[in-house]
Amino acid sequence: MSDHRFPCESCGAQLLFTPGQTTLTCPYCGQEQTIPEGDAAERRNALREIDFVSTLARMEEAADHEETRILACPNCGAQTEFPEGVQATTCPFCATPLVAAHAGTHRHIRPAAIIPFVLDEAQALRAMREWLGQLWFAPGGLKDYARAERRMTGIYVPYWTFDAATETAYRGQRGDNYTVSRMVIRNGKPTTVTEIRIRWRAVRGRVARAFDDVLVLASQGLPRAHTDALEPWDLTALRPYRPDYLSGFLAEGYQLGLREGFVIAREKMDRVIEQDIRHDIGGDHQRITEKATEIRDVTFKHVLLPVWMAAYRYRNRSFRFVVNGQTGKVQGERPWSGWKIALAILAALLLAGLAGWGYQWGVENGYISP
Template identity: 60%
Template sequence: MSPSSTGPWGAAGVDPADHRFPCEACGAAMRFDPARGLLLCDHCGNTAPLAEDKAPPAIRELDFQTALEAALPASEMEETRISRCPNCGAEVEFDPDIHATDCPFCATPVVIDTGTHRHIKPRGLLPFSIDEAAAQEAMRDWLGSLWFAPNGLARYARRGRRMQGIYVPYWTFDAETRSRYRGERGTVYYETRTVMRDGKPQRVSVQRVRWRGVTGRVARFFDDVLVLASTSLPADHTDGLAPWDLTALTPYSPDYLAGFRAEGYQVPLEEGFTRARAVMDAQIARDVRFDIGGDRQRIHAIETDVSAVTFKHVLLPVWLAAYRYNGKSFRFVVNGQTGRVRGARPYSTIKIALAVIAGLILAAIVGYVYAMQGG
């Protein structure tokens, strides 16, 4: 590729397979340094500003219906070299000179192939804000807070095993919605009744609800409804990394991927919007309940017209560590923007058994002391 050519990532002189930028001083590969927000050469210490620092363009939304009809301009599409993990299905880009490695998502050995993936280009990303050292510290703090963790897990944390910086794919959706609803508004009131208690009459208040049928309309504009476009990580892992500050989204530039990996999206656009609609519908139902008012609400029907749907493909930063313990894969994920940690963890059966035994002994001692005092 000549220095003036434009690759499938839309950036001049960048190999999309590895996102490496040669250092002008020594020729070694540079990487994006989250701590300083620039490109850094670990070999000679040379730094370089990001290309987007010069004149960052605006992040443009794409029309959803045009994409469904496969009518997006060719400039919005790209083809990248990926390897698919046989265990978790992750599709991740790897350096072309690497032939075998471990999957960053589940630690399964992967033989690098030369498969390609044609997909919609990313429009924006959240750059890594914390570096690997900060991510490891956050993970160690989280692991140290776990009860009944095997000692091997603590040793794993102390070793400071390398973490992978992964840009995970997401969809965001914008939409105008107008909804008509039919339901009931409930007003709470109380009736006083006489009841017999212990053979004596007593006056008590009994709660009742008076229902009245209502209809109405609500409208809401949804901005950047976020949907995970990866199936490589459990939902509780990724959901637990929220919230993300999407106001910090930066127009996509390969500079930010230097030294990191990027996962291709596995959730198709149409399926992504179906998931976004579930989020929208839940919010619309809350809007309807607020609009109905009263003390209680019943919703019988909601009809929603959705228009002006736009979307974008974005990449969010995740530090990831995967390891195998007793034949099983366990993963830790760290929000590369905030340092929030989530993950799977094994339990030590020995520690749990000792805790149960200690609890039984303590209960026996308490029972003995109580019996002696009672005697």
């Protein structure tokens, strides 16, 4: 990871990015510095879609790189920056203690665009507390954690976005329901019953889909299920990347490469294409026996998205909570309280036993017909 420092011209303290604003502010003397927006050409260049095929061949030579002093967390794999002079810290992703003895360097491609933080730490804490307060069977310590004035870490998380045009030829079967009636004997009496059956017929066709900004997490420090649950992001808020937005925050370098990222993007695209095929087949049931997808005009962007993070340790395990720094949506792992679950099961059994006893008593005393 890397952080960026901008000294105040008046007192020399570090200027910090203000979430929801376009300024850097000195926390001591209050001096403000406006972050340049850049001209229209710079914005178009930062947000342009980059050709995927040609870039794979030349990206290492053509892209801007930067190096940071990092240590990979032995627990979650996240790469944490170690500034000069720091010998020990904790991993912001899972709260595992880290020491600088085995720190190395990480060379990575600079991002092209960024969504700056909209929510500040206080707003993220409120969102997390509300989410934690709704959890059933959580340990009491977790609720104490939610009420305490805990710090959260603001991290810009790396993503790839992919665009592509696809066309898929398919073969399959369409199933349409129909009903038949027949006579059966039940309890010695003839009864008419209705059955639903399926009439299948072979189908074939083509579907086309243009994909725009398919997001793929490029970090290994966060569970993909958590970050996927933070979607949707408003990608129209992307701005050209400037280090100013990182002041006071961390920015993780990507660990999932471009090729690997596109594999995941294709899996997302394939799921959408399958739904398109089923819709195109129509009917009540669909079988897809064969499909072949042609993909072209693949482009990508490397972007940073804002996430507030907290880690809670319970019984020697780390549980992470993440808050979308743009929308306030919360997702996370959660510990379960064994004794609360056992108490709930015991209460349910007790209620079931009382209900059974009440039924039996009612039958025996003539209040309930057996």
